[in-house]
Amino acid sequence: MESGERTLITLFEEIVNRFPHRVAITAGDQELRYRELDRRANAVARRLRESGTTDEAPVALFLPRGAELAVGLLGVLKAGAAYVPLDPDHPGDRITWTLKDTGASHVVTVPGYADLFAGSGVLPVLVGMDAEAEAPSLRGGPPGAEDLAYVIHTSGSTGLPKGVEIEHRHVVRLFDVTHPWFGFDEHDVWALFHSIAFDFSVWEFWGALLFGGRLVIMPKPVARSPRALHELLRVQGVTVLNQTASAFARLAAADDGAERPLTALRVVVFGGERLDVGRLRGWIARHGDAHPRLVNMYGITEATVHASHRPITAADLDAPGVSPIGFPLPDLVFHVLDEDGRPVAEGVAGELYLSGAGVARGYLGRTELTKERFVELADPTGGACRAYRTGDRVLALPDGDHVYLGRTDDQVKIRGYRVEPGEVEAVLLRAPEVSAAVVLAHSYGEDDVRLIAHVVSDEDPSVLAPRLGQLAAGLLPEHMRPSAYLVRTGLPLTPNGKVDKARMPAPTAETISAPVAEPDGTSAELTDTERRIALIWQAVLEVPRVGRDTDFFDLGGTSLSLLRMFQQVNSEFGTGLDITVLIEAASVAELAQRVEAARAVSPSAP
Template identity: 45%
Template sequence: MNAVPATDPRPHLSTATSLPELFRRVAAARADAPAVHDDGRTLSYTELDVASDRLAGLLVRDGVRPGDLVGLLLERSADIPVGILAVMKAGAAYVPLDPTYPQERLRYMVADAGITTLVGRADQAADRGLTGVRVVAPYSDEADLPVPPGLDLSGDEPAYVIYTSGSTGNPKGCVVTHRNVLELLRGALPLFEVGPEDRWALFHSFSFDVSVWEFWASMATGATAVTVPLRIAQSPTDFLDLLAAQKVTVLGQVPSVFRSLAMAYENADRPELALRYLVFAGESIDLDTVGAFLKAYPGTAPTAVNMYGPTETTVYATHRVLTGTDFDGAVRSPIGAGLPHLGLEIRDEDLEPLADGETGELLIAGSGVAVGYLNRPELTAERFVTLDGPAGPRRYYRTGDLARKLPDGSFEYLGRNDQQVKLRGFRIELGEVEAALRTHELVRDAAVTVVTTLAGAQFFVACVVMADDAPEKPAAVLRQHAMAVLPRYMVPDRYQVVPELPLTGSGKLDRRAVHTLATPRPASARPAAG
C-alpha cells in the first residue's frame, strides 16, 4: 500500500471548524489539481471554489440566510458538489431532493423542512409539483454577483438534513452538523492510506449518507471525486468501464450492488482496474462474493473494508479491514471496532449494559451523534437518550440494531430489533411502506417483509388483503401505485394476495407468520395449479 504523501492536506482537518473552511484551505493548497471529474469534464479545486462561490452569492442575494434549509434537486453530476458547497458557504444546510423520488414524497419533504429555496432546474421542479419555492440554477452567466460572506461558523450549525424512512408513514429528517462530519473525517481517515493522488467514486445518491463520506473524504485529502451518472450507476457493465477508464482507486459499495459488479467483472474477463480500497456498508456483507472477487483479482488486490453506521451517527461508526480469517470464519457480518470518536455499547431491553458476547441493542455515543430529527421532538427524545456510561452520563443513539461484542473487542451485526429492515443499503420502515399501500382504494390491509432465497437473493414482498372487486392479479396496479408515492428502493418486488393478515394472540400483526406466508415453498410442497 502506498504511503500518505508528504503534501497530504489532511492537517487542515485538525484546525478547521466548518466544512467550507476545510474546503477553502484544501482548495488553496491544491488550486490547479483536479477536484471533480464529471462525465467528460474536470473541475479543478479553484474552479470548484469559484463556481460554488458564485452560486452562494446568488443564494444570499435571493434571501438565503444562515440556518436556512435549502433543497438540492440535482442530477448526479458536478452540480451536486457545487450545490453542497454553495449552500454551506451561504451558512445554510442542504436537503437532498433526489429527482428520481415520487412527486408526493418530494412535496412532503419540501413542506416538512420549510424549504423556500432550492437549487435545480425550474422545469424539473415544476414537473414535480414543487411550486411556491424559489428555484436557483446551479450555474449563472451573470457578470456581477455578490461575494458570499466569509462566515465564522462554530461547527455546531446544521450542515445537511437527510430524510430517512419513517415508521409513522412519513419520512423523517436527520439533522447533522459540520462538527459531526469533521469528527467522522478525523476519526476514520487515519485508518485509510489515501492521499491527493487517489480517485474516489461518487457512486451513491446524495440522499444516501454514504455520499457524505465519498465527497468529503476525497475533498479533505485533496483527491479527485469521480461522479457516476445515474445511467452508468444502473449498468454494472458501464460502471466497470468507468472504473477502468477513470482509474478509480477508492470505491464504496452496498454488498447487494457489488454482487452485480463482481459478476460483470468476471464476464468481462477481469479487466485491469486501479482499485486500492473497496469499502462496504449499508447491509450485511456478502463475504463469499467479496472473497471470491479478491482471490481472482489479478495483481495486488484492493483492501476490503467493512463499515457500519446509521445516518444518526454520521455515516460510519465502525471499521474492519477484512482478512482471510474473516472470509473463513464463523462470524458472517463482522463490522469491526468503533471509530475513535465514538463509543459503542450493547444493552438489553431495559437499556442496561450486557456482558461481552451477549446479544442486545447497539447504542452509540460520541461526537458523531446527530442533533436529532427535524421537527420531531418526541421521536428525538425516544431515539437519542442520555444514560450513565463508563465515564458518566452520555448522549446515546439507539440504533435498533442487534449486535454482540466479540472477544477481540470488535462487533458482529445480527439484524434489526424492530420493524425496520435494511435492503440494498437502504433502511426501510416497514410501517411506511404498509401505510402507502393501504392508501390504494382496493387495498384493505397490507404487510411487507424481506425474503431471502436459498441462493442469497433478497426480495421485498408485500402480502395484501384486497377488496372484493379487485382484479385477480393486482400486482401491476399495486406496483404502479407504490411507485407513485414511494422511492423506488421502497417499492415491493412481489405482491401476494392473502385472505387476511395473520395476528398474534394479543391481536397484533404476526410478522413471523407474514414472513412464512411470503416465503416461497419448495416446488414439491406446492399444491397443484388451480
C-alpha cells in the same frame, strides 16, 4: 485553526488554495478544477443570500448527476445554509412532502428543472456553469462547526420519512479519525456511486474534496450496469470505491469476466447493509486482500455515515455467513445493552447504542421521536452521555470485535437503504379497497431481498395488485416498492390479537396474485423474443410476470441467478452470448436486442 472552528467549507477552501489547478470533479465530458469549482459555488452562495437565505436555513438540492451537483451543494454550504438532497428519480409527492417537512423556501436546481417548482412556494435558485461564477461569495459569515450542514431523510416507522440533522463538526471529525487508517490524499480518485439522498454519498463527496482528490460522478445507467461500472472505474483510475455488499457482488461478477483488471483500486469500503464475508471468496482468490484493501464499516445516518472499522482478510473466509463490523471509531463508544437497558454479559447479544462525537443533533421537527431515539446513558466514567439507540443487534467478541446479527424491529435494508415496512404499509392503506396491509421482507437467496405486500381486500386480485403497484410507484422511491402483492381475505393472528407474521410464508410464483406494474402503469406488447426471455426471467427469479423495461437486478437478480439466466438464454436461442453482455443488457428489451443481433449472425438459431 482550532479543531472546533473547522467546517466543511473552511477545509475545502484550504484545499482550493493548495491545489487550485487540480481537477476536482469529473462528470462525463465535464471537468472542474478546484479554483473553478470554488468560484462557481461562490456564485450560487451569492444568489442564495441575495434571495433571502439565512444561516442554517434548509435549502433543497434538485440536480442531475453532473458537475452542477457539486457546485450546488458547495454553494448551499458557502451561503451558511444546510442542504436537503432530493433525488430527481423519487416520486413527485415524496419530493413535495420533503420540501414541506423541512420548510425549505429555496431549491437549487438547473433551468430544465425549475418549472417543476412553479406554484410550489419554493424559489428556484439556478446553478450557473458559465463565466459569471467569477463573483465572490456573499454571506453573513462563515458557517460555524456546530451549524447544520445537511438534513437527509430516512424511512420512518410511522409512515413518514424523518430528517436527520447533521452538523459540520460531525462530518469533519469523521475524516479526522479515519484518515490514519486510509491515508487519503490528493492522488486519490473517488467514485460518487450513491444517490446524494443516501448518506454514503457524504463519505464519497467529502472524502475526495477535503483531501484534494478527484470525484468521478457516476451516471445512473453506469452505476446500474456492473460491466459499464467496472470499465469506468478502470478508465478513470478510481482508487477508493464504496459499495453495499449487494452492489459489490454484481461488480465482482463483472470483474470475474473482465479482460482488464482494476489496477488503480487501492481500497474498497463496504457499508449500508450486512456483509457476509464468505461472499468475497472469489474476489479475494483473484486479487488477494491487500490490493485493494477491503474494509467493512458499519454505520447509520444518525451517527454520521460510519461508526466502525473492520479490515477484511482472507482469514475471515473461514467463517462464512458472519458479518464482522469491528471496533467503534476512536471518538465513538459502543454500548451493547439488554432489553432493560443494562450492559450484557460477555458473549451475549444485545442492542447497540452509539455515543460520541458523531451522534446527530436529532430529527428535524420531531421532538418526541428525537427524545425516544437519542437517550441518556451512564458512561464508563460514572457520568452520563447522549447515545443513539440503533435498533441493531450485535455480539461483542472477547477481543473487542463485534458481529452484526440483525434488527430488533421490522426495519430492513434494501440495496443499502433503510426501509421501515410501516411506511410502505401506510401508503398501501391509502387505497380504499385495502382494509389491512403487512409488508414483509423475504430473502430468496444471496443478495436477493424483496418486499412482499400482504393486503386484505375483497377486490379481484388481478385488478387490485397492478393498481397498488401504480400507487406505490407514485409515492415511494424504487427501493421501497413491493416486488409482489398477495391479496388475502384476512391475516393470521396470535392469541393476543396481533398479526402472526411467522404464519405468513414467502409467496411463490404460483401464489403471488400479480406483479408490480411498470412505473407508468403501462405494459408494452412483447415481441416473441422478449416474451421468451421474460418467461426465463420469471422462472429464474420466481416472479409471475416481467415488464420489458424492468431491470433484472431490481427484480432481485443476483450474480448467481444471472449465471442461471445466462445458461438458459443461450440454450433457448442457440446463441453464444458472453455473460458480460447479459450484465450490461439489464432489461428484457435490451437483452432481446442482443439476442436478435446474435441470431442475425447465426440464422439457424431457434
